[in-house]
Amino acid sequence: MTQLTLKINGQSHSIDADPDMPLLWAIRESVGLTGTKYGCGVAQCGACTVFVGGLPVRSCSMPVSAVGADEITTIEGLKSKEALAVQKAWVKLDVPQCGYCQSGQIMSATSLLEINAKPTDRDIDLAMNGNICRCATYVRIRAAIHDAAKSLEG
Amino acid sequence: MMGSFSLKSAMLAVAAGAFATGILVFAHGSLLSDADAAIQPALKLQPVTSFDKIKNKQQRAVALFQEAGKVIQSPRCMNCHPATERPTQTDRMRPHQPLVVRGEGGLGAPGMMCTTCHREANFDAAGVPGNPKWHLAPEEMAWQGKSLGQICEQIKDRKRNGDLTLAALVKHMAEDDLVGWAWSPGPNRTPAPGTQKEFGALIKAWVDAGASCPKG
Ligand code: FES
Ligand code: FES
Numbered sequence: 001m002t003q004l005t006l007k008i009n010g011q012s013h014s015i016d017a018d019p020d021m022p023l024l025w026a027i028r029e030s031v032g033l034t035g036t037k038y039g040c041g042v043a044q045c046g047a048c049t050v051f052v053g054g055l056p057v058r059s060c061s062m063p064v065s066a067v068g069a070d071e072i073t074t075i076e077g078l079k080s081k082e083a084l085a086v087q088k089a090w091v092k093l094d095v096p097q098c099g100y101c102q103s104g105q106i107m108s109a110t111s112l113l114e115i116n117a118k119p120t121d122r123d124i125d126l127a128m129n130g131n132i133c134r135c136a137t138y139v140r141i142r143a144a145i146h147d148a149a150k151s152l153e154g
Numbered sequence: 155m156m157g158s159f160s161l162k163s164a165m166l167a168v169a170a171g172a173f174a175t176g177i178l179v180f181a182h183g184s185l186l187s188d189a190d191a192a193i194q195p196a197l198k199l200q201p202v203t204s205f206d207k208i209k210n211k212q213q214r215a216v217a218l219f220q221e222a223g224k225v226i227q228s229p230r231c232m233n234c235h236p237a238t239e240r241p242t243q244t245d246r247m248r249p250h251q252p253l254v255v256r257g258e259g260g261l262g263a264p265g266m267m268c269t270t271c272h273r274e275a276n277f278d279a280a281g282v283p284g285n286p287k288w289h290l291a292p293e294e295m296a297w298q299g300k301s302l303g304q305i306c307e308q309i310k311d312r313k314r315n316g317d318l319t320l321a322a323l324v325k326h327m328a329e330d331d332l333v334g335w336a337w338s339p340g341p342n343r344t345p346a347p348g349t350q351k352e353f354g355a356l357i358k359a360w361v362d363a364g365a366s367c368p369k370g
Pocket of ligand 1: 037038039040041042043044045046047048049058059060061
């Protein structure tokens with residue numbers, strides 16, 4: 001076990017963890033932020049997506065010790081204007097069904113809009129296809145990303 | 155009130171369980187069995203000295219490159235030198251799952267960069283390989299679907315090899331850290347044959363013998 005300090009959503013958290021523990025476990029079990037979900041544990045579903053250093057990362061697929069001093073943002077700490085636009089569009093279009101995949105979807109959608117303010121359908125498909133939704137809300141996800149992009153224009 | 159709360163919790167738990175189970179079946183079914191079925195015992199490379207007996211320089215160069223080709227054409231190298239914009243993966247070289255593309259600088263698409271999953275080092279707990287330089291080879295360095303002779307010509311061509319001289323090419327093959335990953339790819343992936351040092355020596359000997367390419 002090693003003493004580690006994680007900076008999550010602007011707060012420092014000291015945890016005692018095996019350096020090889022997946023970051024997802026540290027976020028959920030050690031810190032207690034459960035908005036980030038476990039789906040597969042093998043980088044195949046996107047449910048565990050968080051930002052490390054401002055970019056999306058599958059938190060199941062990196063050891064907690066590799067984070068270093070980088071800032072982590074989870075679904076609980078999203079607050080960029082793109083994130084707010086995404087959340088609004090998600091509500092407006094009633095995107096989620098069971099909701100399990102949605103924190104990962106929102107993280108990826110936010111990241112896409114932070115990098116690309118006006119994504120095409122293809123841009124959206126390429127950015128989002130690593131986020132699986134068993135309820136198949138894909139059509140609404142794509143529409144909501146377009147909606148969020150539009151709302152950011154004005 | 156209590157009743158509806160627990161019913162909702164129970165439904166959520168079932169949904170979450172179904173999500174996790176479904177993904178696990180799909181992910182493990184495709185990832186692990188692919189890899190397990192195809193894992194080969196590590197192949198060896200013949201040392202440079204075993205080519206000394208070929209007196210004709212051109213023939214020796216060709217034989218040396220054919221030996222080095224065992225590395226170049228291994229899945230560890232070919233997977234990230236795809237013919238299309240999508241890499242392949244596993245020893246079976248099936249399309250990368252999820253769909254990812256080369257993107258700018260070979261680093262993936264905005265929002266879905268290589269670094270979304272591939273970090274500084276292999277992470278065996280998730281079965282995800284990594285390296286600080288993880289990226290796809292550019293289009294002009296595509297190897298999949300080409301013969302070894304075509305790859306050989308391509309590797310020598312400064313328009314298609316990142317403008318490397320033959321000396322720089324030797325150094326790249328012998329010392330580059332991402333090339334070196336091919337010999338320590340983590341579990342469930344067959345490493346490239348031999349060692350990077352032996353591979354580098356073969357490439358150097360090929361260059362020293364005139365860098366002729368296999369025909370075809
Ligand atoms: S839990 Fe990390 S990608 Fe599925
Ligand atoms: S909303 Fe149910 S898995 Fe996506």
